[in-house]
Amino acid sequence: NAGVTQTPKFRVLKTGQSMTLLCAQDMNHEYMYWYRQDPGMGLRLIHYSVGEGTTAKGEVPDGYNVSRLKKQNFLLGLESAAPSQTSVYFCASRGAARGYTFGSGTRLTVV
Amino acid sequence: AQTVTQSQPEMSVQEAETVTLSCTYDTSESDYYLFWYKQPPSRQMILVIRQEAYKQQNATENRFSVNFQKAAKSFSLKISDSQLGDAAMYFCACPSIQGAQKLVFGQGTRLTINP
Numbered sequence: 001n002a003g004v005t006q007t008p009k010f011r012v013l014k015t016g017q018s019m020t021l022l023c024a025q026d027m028n029h030e031y032m033y034w035y036r037q038d039p040g041m042g043l044r045l046i047h048y049s050v051g052e053g054t055t056a057k058g059e060v061p062d063g064y065n066v067s068r069l070k071k072q073n074f075l076l077g078l079e080s081a082a083p084s085q086t087s088v089y090f091c092a093s094r095g096a097a098r099g100y101t102f103g104s105g106t107r108l109t110v111v
Numbered sequence: 112a113q114t115v116t117q118s119q120p121e122m123s124v125q126e127a128e129t130v131t132l133s134c135t136y137d138t139s140e141s142d143y144y145l146f147w148y149k150q151p152p153s154r155q156m157i158l159v160i161r162q163e164a165y166k167q168q169n170a171t172e173n174r175f176s177v178n179f180q181k182a183a184k185s186f187s188l189k190i191s192d193s194q195l196g197d198a199a200m201y202f203c204a205c206p207s208i209q210g211a212q213k214l215v216f217g218q219g220t221r222l223t224i225n226p
Contacts, residue, residue, distance in 0.1 A: 031211055031212065033211075033213060033214070035216075040120075040218060040219075041218060042202055042216040042217055042218045042219050043202070043214075043216040044216075045213050045214075045215075048211050048213055050211045056211070058213065088154060090156065092156075092214070094212060099158075099161075100146070100158070100214060102155070102156035104153075104154060104155050105154040105155070107154075
């Protein structure tokens, strides 16, 4: 089915470890976004991309890096994980009709 | 900065009754969309309803409808004939001005359906 796929769905990291979250969409969308969701705070934007090869900072970018080498993929990296990065991460993409499609989320725990 | 406010952290309603969830937003745009998303325990973000700001008519999707007051910047969601499957977190969202149209979310309202 067409949509946004996030991998992995769950991950436990030790403080200081690194990891990359992958977001893949097959709808040929230009815009892609990474959000984090913490209890009681809704979704907050980490980074976003308006097209292949472009990235920009969102509301809470510190401690994260992103890359958009291919139009269909948007990678979110944590270079040195911290307990404060324990959260649920969502990827989303947006098409021309202003419709947003979300992935199913990644639950990350940093111990 | 653009803000979206949901003033009701939790709401509950009896099955088959009607409930209204509130949302206010702040934007300087004249043409924009507003969204309500449902997030069940599965975590999936599900689009419930979308309103185009330039349309006077309130959007309706089956049992879900909105009361859109553009001048007041208010965008409430009404759920009629509530069902057990409606229990979830509900988020109001508004795209940021211009550029990448980044969605700005409210804090969410947890809706409980009492049988």
